[in-house]
Amino acid sequence: MSRILIIEDEDSIADLEKDYLELSDFEVETENDGQRGLSKAIEDDWNLIILDLMLPGIDGFEICKKIREVKNTPIIIVSAKKDDIDKIRGLGLGADDYMTKPFSPSELVARVKAHLSRYERLVQSGIKSNDIVEIRGLKIDKTARRVWVNGEEKQFTTKEFDLLTFLASNPDRVFSKDEIFRNIWDMDSIGDIATVTVHIKKIREKIEVDSSNPQYIETIWGVGYRFRM
Numbered sequence: 001m002s003r004i005l006i007i008e009d010e011d012s013i014a015d016l017e018k019d020y021l022e023l024s025d026f027e028v029e030t031e032n033d034g035q036r037g038l039s040k041a042i043e044d045d046w047n048l049i050i051l052d053l054m055l056p057g058i059d060g061f062e063i064c065k066k067i068r069e070v071k072n073t074p075i076i077i078v079s080a081k082k083d084d085i086d087k088i089r090g091l092g093l094g095a096d097d098y099m100t101k102p103f104s105p106s107e108l109v110a111r112v113k114a115h116l117s118r119y120e121r122l123v124q125s126g127i128k129s130n131d132i133v134e135i136r137g138l139k140i141d142k143t144a145r146r147v148w149v150n151g152e153e154k155q156f157t158t159k160e161f162d163l164l165t166f167l168a169s170n171p172d173r174v175f176s177k178d179e180i181f182r183n184i185w186d187m188d189s190i191g192d193i194a195t196v197t198v199h200i201k202k203i204r205e206k207i208e209v210d211s212s213n214p215q216y217i218e219t220i221w222g223v224g225y226r227f228r229m
Helices: 011-023 034-043 061-069 084-092 106-122 158-166 177-185 195-209
Strands: 003-007 027-031 048-051 073-079 097-100 132-134 138-141 146-149 152-154 175-178 217-220 224-227
Touching: 003 011, 003 034, 011 027, 011 048, 011 106, 027 034, 034 061, 034 106, 048 106, 061 084, 061 138, 073 084, 073 106, 084 152, 084 195, 097 106, 106 158, 106 177, 132 158, 138 158, 146 195, 158 177, 158 195, 175 177, 177 195, 177 224, 195 217
Parallel strands: 003 027, 003 048, 048 073, 073 097
Antiparallel strands: 132 138, 138 146, 146 152, 175 224, 217 224
């Protein structure tokens, strides 16, 4: 049974999320304090974490950052903060998804299932001989989920690695943001294509010599992105 941690200071929201997830056969625990939630997230084993941003003790942005320093556990941010800058910041810190309150509990369950399904497939895929892609100084070990740029290893979040691997495995093909979102997040974008833009920016900062003049991931204006051979 998958274990889910909800870090949320509004008890009514936490209880509603917990009830719907338990009805879908998940084991769920809640924590309403930021510092205690961070400790529980790092010290225990979880399959997924649902994280509010406005918390007592320590905010959700800092919690997300500290979790990502030690774990690749999928993180879904749920917040009343609706500004794009908050979504961009959360995703940039390594969150896998961002949902704005109020939202449908059934949509939350659907997104939880999608993230868990994809993460489990990725974890289980590492039993074969290593599958490696090498292009002009960029080396991607798809099996070990490691990336080197000109011999220097770079650290990637789960979704950053998935997105880079997807594009590099389909060179010279143009993908729209909607197509990328469906392939990487296993769901329709529902207006969340800014998520793709944020992840592309973070990837470029790690693999490009000059991220403003990218040599690997090319923007096709009005269409989407293409990985150049």
